[in-house]
Amino acid sequence: MKKNTIDIITLGCSKNLVDSEHLMRQLEEAGYHVTHDAERPQGEIAVINTCGFIGDAKEESINMILEFAQAKEEGLLKKLYVMGCLSERYLKELAIEIPQVDKFYGKFNWKELLHDLGKNYREELHNERVLTTPTHYAYLKISEGCDRKCSYCAIPIITGRHVSRPMEEILQEVRYLVDRGVKEFQIIAQELTYYGVDLYHKQMLPELVERIADIPGVEWIRLHYAYPAHFPTDLFRVMRERPNVCKYMDIALQHISDNMLQKMRRHVTKEQTYQLIENFRKEVPGIHLRTTLMVGHPGETEADFEELKEFVRKVRFDRMGAFAYSEEEGTFAANNYEDNISQEVKQARLDELMAIQQEISSELSAAKIGRQMKVIIDRVEGDYYIGRTEFDSPEVDPEVLIERNGEQLIIGNFYQVEIVNSDDFDLYGHII
Structure with missing residues (x-):
């Protein structure tokens, strides 16, 4: 001891x-x-x-x-x-x-x-931290809590109302981290799009992202956990115009059938969801969308699930996670619905959904073969340097494996890499 x-x-x-x-x-x-x-x-x-x-x-x-x-x-x-x-x-x-x-x-x-x-x-x-991540990237939390009242989610019970951090304080933290060698920022919150509503009485995420992008030394900004209803569309312009804002959006959609979206209290419709995705792809060419979906929420019928599968096949998300509903005491769903879908059915739906996505991911990865991409090197493992493109967040997304072949690459540096192969999850490349 x-x-x-x-x-x-x-x-x-x-x-x-x-x-x-x-x-x-x-x-x-x-x-x-x-x-x-x-x-x-x-x-x-x-x-x-x-x-x-x-x-x-x-x-x-x-x-x-x-x-x-x-x-x-x-x-x-x-x-x-x-x-x-x-x-x-x-x-x-x-x-x-x-x-x-x-x-x-x-x-x-x-x-x-x-x-x-x-x-x-x-x-x-209060703005200083000891980074536990590799020194070239950091997570940047811009708010706490959540004002959304989704039926299944206990987070508002745990974290309380949405509280935005003052913009100046966030920018000060970014400068502090850049001085310590951070080049890549994963911007996180329970719900990004609500940023600023409590402090400035309007959605301020686009302006915040632009101001972070202006700070010298910020090479990549990636956005995590947006909400589809009332999406701040000025963000499209920021992502399109700013080369250091990654064309990547992590937006949890949960479901697509109107029946489920209503039961989940998501305040968005099927039509609006499809429209938002279309707008993203039209306004930000090359955008990679990551989403999270839920199966087995009380009241999910076979028809709802079929609709969800069709949605996944149609939209072809670049990245997708899914999980089965679990009842959380104190939530609207726990108080108002019966958790009446068996664990077996939930698991079977989850497996089926992920199998569809795996095939899509595999095809989308294969389509990158032959492309040249900017890659940041995270670490060395065995015979490979492991890196990521702007479309990949640490820990959750695919990686790029580059054979070491006696080449000395520097961890935390960017390189131009030609993609030469792919498997279900990862890409393989060599330095140009």
């Missing part, structure tokens, strides 16, 4: 990761040695940043807490703290169920952790 060492373990999404990075900076300033997601944590203090989004994520968080609680009982750990979405949501229950944890914090009061360690939160460092 290493004295003065704190191990931080982050579960869930990149928004949680940003919170962990801010906490790590504060802890380092307070004189601690901090590790993140270490293979074998050895510190005398552990902090687990939990996820509470869906069943699987909650289970993973609880298992992780129990594992560390066990280590504490065995004398391998002095203090165990838990923060994040799961403990925001189930603070009281968890404290009773897992008494080995010294203290549970919610998602927003983790600053108290410093106080409980006998340290002070340093306000002047």
